[in-house]
Amino acid sequence: MGPQSPDVDCSVSDVDCSAEAPVTMSPLPSLLLTVLMSAGAVRAGCPTNVDWVEFEDFCYWRSTYPSTWAGAVAACQTLGESSQLASIHSLVENSFIMQTYNYAETWIGLNDIDTEGQFVWSDGTDVDFTNWRPGQPDNHDNEDCVEVPDMRDPTAERWNDGNCDLDFHFICKMPASS
Ligand SMILES: [Ca+2]
Numbered sequence: 413m414g415p416q417s418p419d420v421d422c423s424v425s426d427v428d429c430s431a432e433a434p435v436t437m438s439p440l441p442s443l444l445l446t447v448l449m450s451a452g453a454v455r456a457g458c459p460t461n462v463d464w465v466e467f468e469d470f471c472y473w474r475s476t477y478p479s480t481w482a483g484a485v486a487a488c489q490t491l492g493e494s495s496q497l498a499s500i501h502s503l504v505e506n507s508f509i510m511q512t513y514n515y516a517e518t519w520i521g522l523n524d525i526d527t528e529g530q531f532v533w534s535d536g537t538d539v540d541f542t543n544w545r546p547g548q549p550d551n552h553d554n555e556d557c558v559e560v561p562d563m564r565d566p567t568a569e570r571w572n573d574g575n576c577d578l579d580f581h582f583i584c585k586m587p588a589s590s
């Protein structure tokens with residue numbers, strides 16, 4: 413309901429009709445604009461096709477189902493143009509992943525499938541950080557794919573080479589849009 417203007421006599425000196433109208437009309441549209449703009453800014457960082465989590469200019473998603481390592485590589489690539497099985501490049505990034513996805517063994521992109529002992533990231537980025545668990549990688553029974561462990565493991569946050577055919581959950585990663 414608006415002001416009952418028929419009852420207001422603007423010719424009366426103590427009724428200021430010129431000041432009332434703009435004050436009552438302008439706040440609502442500007443509030444809506446602010447809400448819409450902030451909602452848009454949140455959405456701009458990561459897509460909404462899965463439950464991505466944004467961290468330092470990248471989006472991360474841990475699968476809701478287990479897969480072989482090769483299946484994980486393929487699945488991540490279906491989630492976005494730049495989405496890949498995750499590579500990890502710093503202790504901060506490693507800690508973010510471990511503390512955000514604190515569930516169980518999880519595939520990351522590191523592997524030595526092509527050349528035994530020469531680990532590479534499946535997304536093609538440089539291997540500039542590793543965080544092996546003591547005694548790993550051990551290539552036990554020809555393990556070529558790397559998993560990050562359950563945080564409850566005493567060697568928490570440190571990596572292990574595992575059997576690529578095992579079914580683990582996995583982490584996909586893509587750049588956040590600006
Ligand atoms: Ca190996």
Ligand SMILES: [Ca+2]
Pocket residue numbers: 548549550551552555572573574
């Ligand atoms: Ca191993």
